Amino acid sequence: MFKIEEIIFKTKNLVFNDSIHFPNINIPKNKVTFIVGKSGAGKTTLLKMFNGTLTQSNGDIFYNNTNILDIETIKLRKEVLLISQTVFLFDGTIRDNFKEFYSYRQEKALENSKIKLFLDICHLDFSLEKNCNEMSGGEKQRLYIAIYLSFKPKVIMLDEPTSALDEENSHEIIKNILSFSKENGITVIIVSHDKKLSEVFADNTVLIE
Amino acid sequence: MEGAIQLNIVQFSLVYLLLIIVVAIMKKSNIKKTKLLIVSSIRMSVQLTLAGLILTYILNNPNPVFTLAYLLVMLVFSIYYVLSKNKDINNRFKMTIAMSLLLTCSFMIIFFVMVIVGIDIFNPQYSIPLAGMIIGNSMTGITLAIKVFKENISSEKVKIESLLNLGASPDKILMPYVNNSLETALLPTINSMVGMGIVFLPGMMTGQILSGTLPLTSIMYQVAIMIAICASVCLAIFFSLYFGYKTLYNKRNQITYS
Numbered sequence: 001m002f003k004i005e006e007i008i009f010k011t012k013n014l015v016f017n018d019s020i021h022f023p024n025i026n027i028p029k030n031k032v033t034f035i036v037g038k039s040g041a042g043k044t045t046l047l048k049m050f051n052g053t054l055t056q057s058n059g060d061i062f063y064n065n066t067n068i069l070d071i072e073t074i075k076l077r078k079e080v081l082l083i084s085q086t087v088f089l090f091d092g093t094i095r096d097n098f099k100e101f102y103s104y105r106q107e108k109a110l111e112n113s114k115i116k117l118f119l120d121i122c123h124l125d126f127s128l129e130k131n132c133n134e135m136s137g138g139e140k141q142r143l144y145i146a147i148y149l150s151f152k153p154k155v156i157m158l159d160e161p162t163s164a165l166d167e168e169n170s171h172e173i174i175k176n177i178l179s180f181s182k183e184n185g186i187t188v189i190i191v192s193h194d195k196k197l198s199e200v201f202a203d204n205t206v207l208i209e
Numbered sequence: 210m211e212g213a214i215q216l217n218i219v220q221f222s223l224v225y226l227l228l229i230i231v232v233a234i235m236k237k238s239n240i241k242k243t244k245l246l247i248v249s250s251i252r253m254s255v256q257l258t259l260a261g262l263i264l265t266y267i268l269n270n271p272n273p274v275f276t277l278a279y280l281l282v283m284l285v286f287s288i289y290y291v292l293s294k295n296k297d298i299n300n301r302f303k304m305t306i307a308m309s310l311l312l313t314c315s316f317m318i319i320f321f322v323m324v325i326v327g328i329d330i331f332n333p334q335y336s337i338p339l340a341g342m343i344i345g346n347s348m349t350g351i352t353l354a355i356k357v358f359k360e361n362i363s364s365e366k367v368k369i370e371s372l373l374n375l376g377a378s379p380d381k382i383l384m385p386y387v388n389n390s391l392e393t394a395l396l397p398t399i400n401s402m403v404g405m406g407i408v409f410l411p412g413m414m415t416g417q418i419l420s421g422t423l424p425l426t427s428i429m430y431q432v433a434i435m436i437a438i439c440a441s442v443c444l445a446i447f448f449s450l451y452f453g454y455k456t457l458y459n460k461r462n463q464i465t466y467s
Contacts, residue, residue, distance in 0.1 A: 078376035088371035104377040
């Protein structure tokens with residue numbers, strides 16, 4: 001039996017800042033969508049409009065068939081989590097960082113065993129007492145992804161997730177993130193320059209020019 | 210006790226010679242602020258002379274209208290000064306700062322003159338110099354607080370954006386910056402109280418003693434004005450930042466940095 005794909009994000013005549021025009025886009029639910037295109041085409045801008053940190057100047061975005069402008073943005077951002085390209089971590093240990101981020105969401109901190117699970121997904125074999133200032137750029141990016149992933153949102157948007165990683169590492173980690181997402185019914189949207197990555201992992205590709 | 214000895218104008222002008230020493234040291238240390246020093250010294254002399262002349266007139270011809278006008282000019286100037294140092298913030302933020310400075314200082318002046326000293330608010334001999342101390346310190350405090358606040362949020366954009374993406378509320382994200390700026394801007398006022406009486410005798414007290422007031426009376430005035438200044442600085446900064454930071458985000462919880 002053939003089942004029609006459910007659409008989680010849909011855009012119509014979308015324009016940002018009166019200058020960047022987007023094609024009409026459909027993002028299927030529970031699938032992996034890659035957004036590709038030249039730099040400056042507006043890929044990051046699109047993700048920021050999807051989580052309501054930017055507002056379009058024209059056109060509509062629908063999230064689960066509701067106009068995004070009618071959704072309370074804090075609730076939206078918790079469901080549609082954007083992991084940005086620039087990494088921010090607090091001073092302190094891995095455990096401190098989990099604690100801080102959870103307190104900003106006004107949620108109870110994760111148990112150690114659960115933190116370990118997310119570190120494993122991102123190939124971080126460290127004690128929770130490891131000081132983040134002693135970590136490399138790639139390790140910091142992986143920790144950042146691990147923390148955000150641990151909130152188990154409905155949609156996860158990764159902006160150039162592999163920018164600081166080597167090829168082998170990045171494929172392994174993306175594979176782990178995608179299988180975690182599949183198990184938990186998380187829709188994944190990835191912006192990436194890495195052609196190989198999208199060839200291997202994309203269920204769906206959106207080209208923005 | 211008698212009033213202070215009147216300064217002879219020739220002897221008085223000798224004090225300007227001290228500036229030559231400052232200029233010489235600046236030249237030696239490659240500090241290119243000679244022009245600023247000269248301009249500031251001249252401005253100070255001219256402004257104070259004018260203030261002296263106006264005050265002499267007002268004191269000799271006491272009239273509530275004059276006192277009120279003088280107080281208003283001081284308040285308007287202080288608002289202008291703070292806003293001119295912070296041109297890049299949004300208009301609602303500017304309005305918040307102006308109102309905070311105006312209301313806090315007005316309240317503190319009225320309270321101090323009418324309750325602590327216990328005389329008519331329109332008495333120029335009391336309300337004008339006391340208002341000057343309260344307004345001047347509040348002005349400096351707010352300027353510092355807003356500067357620290359702006360610098361901190363714009364240098365931590367990556368953090369703020371990460372937390373917004375996480376779904377944290379702008380209130381929760383910005384409040385630590387509000388608290389931190391208040392603390393930083395309050396410290397000079399609090400620290401200045403610590404050394405008082407041991408390291409130095411504060412200006413107001415020195416002035417009163419020079420003009421023949423009993424030291425005990427001068428001390429009471431000094432303690433009272435210091436506490437009033439501290440409260441005024443604290444309240445003015447608190448209101449400016451507490452209501453001001455709310456102008457930095459919109460209904461969609463998007464933060465702008467000015």
